[in-house]
Amino acid sequence: MEFKQSLSRRIVIAFVLMTALVGGTFAIGIVETVHLVEERLISSELGGDLDRLLKMESIDEWRHRPEPSQLFHFSGGRGDFALSEDLQNLPPGFSELFRDNHSYYAYVHLVDGRRYVLMEDQSEFEEREQLLFAVVLVGFLLSLGLSGLLGWLLARKVIEPVVRLSGQVGHPDQLLERAPQLAPDYAEDEVGRLAASFDITLGLLRRALMRERLFTSDVSHELRTPLMVVASSCELLLESPELSARSRTQVQRIARACEEMRELVQTFLLLARSTADGVAAESQAGLREIADGLVEQWRPLIESKGLVFDYQPADGGQQTYNGPLLRSVLGNLLRNAWHYTEQGRIELRLGGSGFVVEDTGVGIPAAEREAMFQPFVRGGAARGEGLGLGLSLVQRICESQGWSVELADAVPRGCRFEVNLAK
Template identity: 70%
Template sequence: MEFRQNLSQRIVIAFVLMSTLVAGTFAMGIVKTVHFVEERLLSAELGGDLDRLLKMESMDDWRLRPEPEQLFHFSGGYGDFALPDDLKDLEPGFHEVFRDDQAFHAFVRIVDGRRYVLLQDQSEYEKREQILFAVVWGGFLFSIALALLLGRLLARKVIEPVVRLSRQVRHPDQLLPLAPPLAPDYAADEVGQLAAAFDATLGLLRQALNRERMFTSDVSHELRTPLMVLASSSELLLENPLLEPRARKQVLRIARATQEMRELVQTFLTLARAEQGQGVQPEVEVRSIADELVEQWREPIESKGLILEYRPEAQLCGPFNPTLLRTVMGNLLRNAWHYTEQGHVCLLLQEDGFVVEDSGVGIPEHEREAMFQPFVRGGKQRGDGLGLGLSLVQRICAAQGWMVQLSAVEPSGCRFRVVLRPGAAG
């Protein structure tokens, strides 16, 4: 399992681990040093006492006795001086001997084949040693807690430039053409290099956005003239009383397609301006736009043998962009008409938006998330469309702060629900 921590947590963890390593090494060094000094000092002390006792024996001066906390044993000794079995195999030098709940320091020396052992009770020494070790380990734990506290304080200080840079990069004003560069606000270190890289990337992004807006504006502007010619020519042809019914039907199709193209051009222009945050949205009644689109799509839907259900169950007014709202609703109706061969198409107005439902081929669950991406059409049963209608719907909703949801209809079909949020665009 991969554990993901933010930069601040990583700094704290690194600081605590480093402090733990240093403090642990220092504590272990103290423990080892205490044991080493203990062995050296006690070896010298017990060795001196043993030499004194050996001198007593050689002089047959038994008036001198070991210290009260000491025991003296040797090979061939009698009474209290007899060598116990647990001391007979000790090598010469310093040892620690444990008897039941008692602990002794022992020093062994062999002289002329005889083994001499001096024991000294280490209970008091062990108590002092335990106090020392408790202080050492207490200091170790305190150093870890202090490292955790200092790590958090230092982490905040260290990542402060990174957090500030992150906020500046996420600010919407960074996409404006006159946005100031970020690098001059930072030192010439790693954060400064990162700010310079963001400046370069944001510059390329601004250029791409500007090219897209200019392209949208130029294309939309240039298409207006030929579309106007098509619309006026269609009107003149329709005014001709000698036009045959079959030809009139074709001219009506041309006029309707021309109107749709004009609306689409206006949609692109409006969307480009909306993405730049221009203009204040007028108060729009959703039902008036729905009435227009129902009247527009009734004939194509019913001529296909479908039933158009229109249920304006709620009144909704708000500061909505009428062109973009008409485009979203119209694209969803067109999508329902295109992919439904039998059954119905339903437009339902709700208190917070509207729903477009159909009984068409539907969209499999594993394809629904990708249906709002450009040029995604779903399976073969979805026909030969370009896959741009739902992408445009998603783009408009994202720009305006609206929400579009896709769900299935039993036994087949799709249900698109659009939640309109007044004043959410910006």
């Protein structure tokens, strides 16, 4: 299972766990050692006291009593010296026993078949043990708290260059051609080597981005000349009175396709330059204006396929948008609906802050929807020669402009694309 804690938290946890392991081992060792030493000392003391008692006068005439905290019992003893039942099965040597909610240390000695037992109340020893346990426990808890604090301070110190490096790598200026190197700001340690690796990777990324931008710019620039030639030729052909009606229709389709290609070239160029806000004033347009133009372009194609094209315009106010990019978004969604709808209808509804394109086509399964906005991805029911770039282009344009696009099911079937143009 993947450990998903932050690196600083991992350091703190490691410190606390290490302290708990080492401190707990020492605490248990101290308690056990003290307990063992205490037993040995008391065993030796009780054994010595019992030997001294047995060296006195005969037991029948024994009148000396042990220490006030001690109890003496033996086989055949009378009164307080009688050997009770719980003492008769104690093994020779040192033992512990409980009597009347009290704990005792007992030492048993066998002489000529007779059993002698010397007992001592261990309440005082237990109090000392409890005090020792409390001191050890408090020390253990304090060591855990101090280790957590030390781990936190050390984590901040250790993580600080990593956090700084992360911020530098994630800064948009790092993709600029003349962005400064990161490695000189760090020592020649693991973080420094990581910064050097980032320098290499970012350098490769900058060169790749530059090649992409140059390629897009060059292609966009070079395509303009042949497109102008095609557009001019179409205009000249349309002015010819000898052109038949069928040929005129075909030339008009070529002219529309040429204009669409010109707009796509402009769209790609704007995306390559990443100048979402630096658009010329003459390229701004309203949603209704762009929608009306695209409806005029797409209605014949949609209706020639036997489909119903339902266009519901609305007053979009005075808000204007990037004309080429908005036209590309709406045009790609209409093309997608036309391509994947064989029967039924296609609907375009304008709203105050966006529009909806809905169709009765094959639809897109819920499991495939997220991937449909990736480049070169087509639905399972894809047909034709498309490359799967239309929805990817729509997503890229919306992201660059601060718009949003959502895909859902249409009723009773098909797809529903909703684009919100509000930033």
